[in-house]
Amino acid sequence: MAGNQDGSSKSLEVVCRIAPKNGKESCVSLVDDRYVKLIAPMNYVTRNNDAFVEKLFKFDCVFDENDTQRDIFRRCSLDFVENLISGNDSLLFTYGVTGSGKTFTMTGNAENDNSGLLPRTLDTKSLSNSRCCAVFISYIEIYNDMCYDLLDENLTDERLFTSKNIRIDSVTRKAYVEKIKEVEVESCDEAIEQFLQAQERRKIAKTLLNKSSSRSHSIFIIRLVSASLHKDKYYPDSTKNDIHVAEMSLVDLAGSERAKRTLNTDERLAESNKINQSLLTLRQCMERLRDNQRTQQHLPVPYRDTKLTYLFKTYFEGFGRIRMIVCVNPQSTDFEENLHVMAFAKASREIKQVQQKGQTFVLQELNNLPFSQRDIQQWNKEFSKSIGKFQPLLMELFDNPPVIELSDYNDNISITRIREYYTTKMALKNSYMETVEKNTETFAAALKSRLCFGDMTSEKNSELMEELNGLRAEYAKMDNNYKQLKRQNNSLKTALSRYEAFEENDKRRGEEEEQRAREKDKALHAQRRTIQKLEAVLDTPVFSNNVAKLRQQFDTPKEPPINRLRDTTTTDENSRDSTTKNNSRYDRRSKSVCRPLIPKNY
Numbered sequence: 223m224a225g226n227q228d229g230s231s232k233s234l235e236v237v238c239r240i241a242p243k244n245g246k247e248s249c250v251s252l253v254d255d256r257y258v259k260l261i262a263p264m265n266y267v268t269r270n271n272d273a274f275v276e277k278l279f280k281f282d283c284v285f286d287e288n289d290t291q292r293d294i295f296r297r298c299s300l301d302f303v304e305n306l307i308s309g310n311d312s313l314l315f316t317y318g319v320t321g322s323g324k325t326f327t328m329t330g331n332a333e334n335d336n337s338g339l340l341p342r343t344l345d346t347k348s349l350s351n352s353r354c355c356a357v358f359i360s361y362i363e364i365y366n367d368m369c370y371d372l373l374d375e376n377l378t379d380e381r382l383f384t385s386k387n388i389r390i391d392s393v394t395r396k397a398y399v400e401k402i403k404e405v406e407v408e409s410c411d412e413a414i415e416q417f418l419q420a421q422e423r424r425k426i427a428k429t430l431l432n433k434s435s436s437r438s439h440s441i442f443i444i445r446l447v448s449a450s451l452h453k454d455k456y457y458p459d460s461t462k463n464d465i466h467v468a469e470m471s472l473v474d475l476a477g478s479e480r481a482k483r484t485l486n487t488d489e490r491l492a493e494s495n496k497i498n499q500s501l502l503t504l505r506q507c508m509e510r511l512r513d514n515q516r517t518q519q520h521l522p523v524p525y526r527d528t529k530l531t532y533l534f535k536t537y538f539e540g541f542g543r544i545r546m547i548v549c550v551n552p553q554s555t556d557f558e559e560n561l562h563v564m565a566f567a568k569a570s571r572e573i574k575q576v577q578q579k580g581q582t583f584v585l586q587e588l589n590n591l592p593f594s595q596r597d598i599q600q601w602n603k604e605f606s607k608s609i610g611k612f613q614p615l616l617m618e619l620f621d622n623p624p625v626i627e628l629s630d631y632n633d634n635i636s637i638t639r640i641r642e643y644y645t646t647k648m649a650l651k652n653s654y655m656e657t658v659e660k661n662t663e664t665f666a667a668a669l670k671s672r673l674c675f676g677d678m679t680s681e682k683n684s685e686l687m688e689e690l691n692g693l694r695a696e697y698a699k700m701d702n703n704y705k706q707l708k709r710q711n712n713s714l715k716t717a718l719s720r721y722e723a724f725e726e727n728d729k730r731r732g733e734e735e736e737q738r739a740r741e742k743d744k745a746l747h748a749q750r751r752t753i754q755k756l757e758a759v760l761d762t763p764v765f766s767n768n769v770a771k772l773r774q775q776f777d778t779p780k781e782p783p784i785n786r787l788r789d790t791t792t793t794d795e796n797s798r799d800s801t802t803k804n805n806s807r808y809d810r811r812s813k814s815v816c817r818p819l820i821p822k823n824y
């Protein structure tokens with residue numbers, strides 16, 4: 223392999239996609255095209271008992287529900303297709319919690335222009351490629367840490383004895399899955415047909431958190447073999463040693479799951495454990511890679527621990543580009559898992575990748591020439607067709623030549639026969655030659671006109687391309703503006719609903735106060751009426767009489783002191799008697815004082 227590094231190192235690219243929120247509560251929100259905010263649910267405290275309110279995370283790009291599948295494709299996959307055509311490898315994968323939209327992003331669905339990255343990638347046309355290409359696809363899944371060929375029609379649901387091994391190619395040093403089917407495809411439709419058939423064989427199941435949850439990691443590989451075309455000819459130039467073999471791998475990882483939330487049991491639980499284990503290993507590999515780069519150490523990276531990490535080892539070692547799409551579900555119940563996902567994304571962005579230039583393979587090094595068998599068949603067909611046109615003429619030209627046998631030098635009969643034969647054939651040949659020349663002229667004229675037309679078309683194409691690029695740029699600008707406005711609109715809507723909630727609260731509070739004031743008024747009114755009644759009572763003659771009587775009683779002079787003195791000279795008994803009498807009289811009086819002022823019947 224003559225692959226060479228271009229020396230530049232870039233951070234591993236991580237993009238974030240926030241799924242549409244499913245309810246009012248949301249723990250993730252887009253700040254701008256590069257930052258997301260993770261907001262803790264009410265009363266959330268970390269394990270260290272610290273209060274966590276919100277935290278910002280940086281990405282290379284952020285998408286939310288306002289971005290379409292087409293936007294994601296143009297930002298995340300289109301440049302990888304160009305990378306593929308120019309002979310470089312790329313790995314594009316989705317990562318996230320179960321139900322966060324990984325499969326939706328990668329595969330999508332046919333409804334409402336919702337097809338995902340994979341079908342869109344297959345449907346890309348290159349206008350600038352002047353090379354002869356052949357496209358091969360393979361599709362594998364890693365289920366319970368075993369590798370299976372999804373293009374294999376005999377793959378049963380039990381997957382008995384069909385697991386494949388991963389090997390490292392001695393020439394290219396790339397990891398590959400051994401003995402899998404690689405199908406050459408001629409069109410996007412053909413590739414998608416193969417993909418859909420294979421998709422039926424994928425392990426998918428209903429879980430509590432996702433009604434069609436991927437139980438395996440799926441890896442779709444597009445292999446492009448290209449060679450420059452031989453000058454003025456329609457077949458590849460095999461002498462120049464510039465055959466490019468490049469791969470683009472589109473990976474839909476299974477989502478991390480917590481048994482506590484999924485309530486998985488038996489088979490689902492075993493799957494879940496394997497999924498989590500391989501994701502953990504992926505995480506450990508990335509972290510070790512980052513730490514090695516930071517500390518300039520060479521501690522072993524545990525790629526071999528799982529099939530997934532072993533298969534992508536070469537990518538992480540710097541061969542090819544990697545882009546990770548982190549999918550997040552903004553619902554509050556996913557907060558803790560999203561926190562882990564964000565931490566992983568942050569660590570991944572700290573990994574530096576040494577960029578590779580196109581890998582050119584020297585022909586002799588390859589065991590199997592990567593020519594497209596279809597192309598070869600096609601060329602043979604065309605060749606035989608054009609040769610075939612002249613076949614009858616050739617046959618006619620050399621059919622039944624006369625036996626050249628003379629009895630003696632005077633054998634005029636034989637000489638005449640031979641002369642006649644060759645004269646006729648000479649005339650025939652001349653006429654063929656004329657036809658051939660005429661045909662050549664016609665063909666040359668046709669070719670010239672086609673070439674002219676081709677030149678014109680290509681010029682027009684370049685003009686149109688320029689225009690298209692201008693329009694694309696304009697569209698992108700308008701699209702950005704539109705999204706910005708949409709986001710502003712959304713935040714205004716949120717502010718409005720918050721304001722309305724406040725207003726509603728105020729209104730309710732006002733009404734409650736009014737109600738309280740009314741009740742107070744009512745109570746006051748009742749008190750006033752009671753007072754009025756009391757005043758009315760005060761004015762009644764009965765009351766005045768009673769008052770007069772009372773006054774009279776109080777105004778009546780008390781026993782003169784002298785009597786009292788006399789009483790004291792009497793015996794104790796008398797004294798006690800008189801005291802008792804006086805007391806009882808007083809009692810009587812006091813009873814009259816205690817009589818109600820207001821008559822009972824009032």
Ligand SMILES: Nc1ncnc2c1ncn2[C@@H]1O[C@H](COP(=O)(O)OP(=O)(O)OP(=O)(O)O)[C@@H](O)[C@H]1O
Pocket residue numbers: 240241242287318319320321322323324325326327432434435436437475476477478549
């Ligand atoms: N951006 C989005 N727009 C519209 N629908 C979405 C989006 N993201 C996810 N969904 C919907 O949410 C549901 C779950 O998504 P999906 O199956 O892609 O999750 P997943 O991450 O692949 O889950 P798992 O790891 O369990 O396979 C699907 O019905 C999908 O259509």
